[in-house]
Amino acid sequence: MSSTDPQNARVLGVILAGGASRRMGGNDKFLLSLGGKKLLSHIIERIEPQVDNLILNAQNTDIECALEVVPDIILDPQGNPYGPLGGLFTALEYAKQKGFTSVVTAPCDTPFIPHDFVEKLSEHHNSSVVVASSNGRMHPVLAKWDLSLTDDLRSVLKNDQRKMMAWVNKHSPARVIWDQVPDPFLNINTEEDLAQAEKLL
Numbered sequence: 001m002s003s004t005d006p007q008n009a010r011v012l013g014v015i016l017a018g019g020a021s022r023r024m025g026g027n028d029k030f031l032l033s034l035g036g037k038k039l040l041s042h043i044i045e046r047i048e049p050q051v052d053n054l055i056l057n058a059q060n061t062d063i064e065c066a067l068e069v070v071p072d073i074i075l076d077p078q079g080n081p082y083g084p085l086g087g088l089f090t091a092l093e094y095a096k097q098k099g100f101t102s103v104v105t106a107p108c109d110t111p112f113i114p115h116d117f118v119e120k121l122s123e124h125h126n127s128s129v130v131v132a133s134s135n136g137r138m139h140p141v142l143a144k145w146d147l148s149l150t151d152d153l154r155s156v157l158k159n160d161q162r163k164m165m166a167w168v169n170k171h172s173p174a175r176v177i178w179d180q181v182p183d184p185f186l187n188i189n190t191e192e193d194l195a196q197a198e199k200l201l
Contacts, residue, residue, distance in 0.1 A: 011051045018087045040108060043108065055091075102146055
C-alpha cells in the first residue's frame, strides 16, 4: 500500500523503450514517423504535462532525444535486459535517488495516451500498483507504481522471473478503466497498426 501524501506527490514519468521491435524490422519503434513527427514526440507531448519529470528508458544512450535516456541498471547473467520489469526497476531506483514519490510508466508505441492518464491513476493513492485497462484487458506497462515495490522487484529479477502480469497481480492492483472509442491505448506493433494510427490522427 502507498503511504504517500497525494498533496506532496512528485511523479516521475518513464517511457519504456527496451523492446526489440521484431515486427517492425528490429528498429526503434519510437523513431517511426507518425503524422510527420516521431512516434516518441507524440508520447512526450501527451505525458510530459502530466508529470514532474519525464525520462526515456532505453539501452541505446546515443539516441537523439529531448529526454534524459536512462539504460537498465540491472541485467541478467548473460548481460541482457530483463524486459519491462527491468525498465521498471530502473525507473523506481531513479525515482528514489531523485526524490520522486511514485513512477508512471508507458510504452514507447502508444501515441494516444489520454490527457487525464496520470490524474485518473493518481486517484487510487492507497494502492501500490494502479493499472490502466481498456477493451476488457489490463495494460500492465501503462501504470502507476509506488516506490515501496522496489525491493520486491529486485528479488523477483534476481530469481529470473520476468512475467510482468504475474508480478503485478501479486500486488493486488487497482484498475482504472477507459472505455472510449477508439481505444486510447492503441499500440503500434505492425505496419497495419501504424496505418491505423495515421487514420486516427
